[in-house]
Amino acid sequence: MLELNPDQLLNLTISFLLPFFRIGAFFMALPLFGSRLVNARVRISFSFLVAVIVTPFVDIPNHDPISPAYIVLIAEQLVIGFVLGFVITIFFQLFSLAGQLAAMAAGLGFAMSNDPANGISVATLGQYYLSMVALAFLGTDSHLVMIEYLAESFNYWPIGAGFDSQRYWQLILLGGWMFEKALLIVLPLAIAVLVINLSFGVVAKASPQLNIFALGFPIIMLFSLFFFWIMLDDFLDIYFVFFKEIMDWMKFTWGIELNG
DSSP, X not given: OOOOOHHHHHHHXXXXXXXXXXXXXXXXXXXXTTSTTSOHHHHHHHHHHHHHHHGGGSOOOOOOTTSHHHHHHHHHHHHHHHHHHHHHHHHHHHHHHHHHHHHHHXXXXXXXXXXXXXXXXXXXXXXXXXXXXHHHHHHTTHHHHHHHHHHHHHHHSOTTOOOOHHHHHHHHHHHHHHHHHHHHHHHHHHHHHHHHHHHHHHHHHHOTTSOHHHHHHHHHHHHHHHHHHHHGGGHXXXXXXXXXXXXXXXXXXXXXXXXX
């Protein structure tokens, strides 16, 4: 019969708490799982389950659980968990930003819709892109890759390793990658709209009696929607390319090896 004395039970609890805080913070910051659409009890239960699986493979330093050093360890795990989840948030916001840039280029920036996950109003095209990337994220089992990514983080960022400012600075530089890729997605549409505007400018110069402003706006809007529909054909390929880039960034910049 399995018997646990109070000291063994206390040691098991202490060993479980630190990974649980990191995993819980990760799922709080992870898109979809950390949104308002997912109940807090569901997130806590899922974090508890993952922590139970991961904890036996994690090296836990010996610290007094009621000492100030243990509180610092808890704060460290919370920060690391949020940072790891924020990387994937940047990946999601890349597509949301691309949709909003496309809306502004197409003259659809006034079309706003409510984002139920974050409780804010965003451009409709940006919300559409965000919904598409969420479906691709779940449909391609990318969330399972993220769980592996989280488990491997205990080897890269072991508990008690402290705070390394260089790692957080590298995360800030990742914001430039987000803007760059968002512009690449919307660049074909922006160039097409620019060509149409130049064409209308030539027509307005050749025939001043035509009301180009009344004629050009609906034509640009319809053409932009048509071009946006054509771009959706390559959406999944674009998703795979950028997801691979973010995985390579974690491998070469942070040194986290993934097999998913």
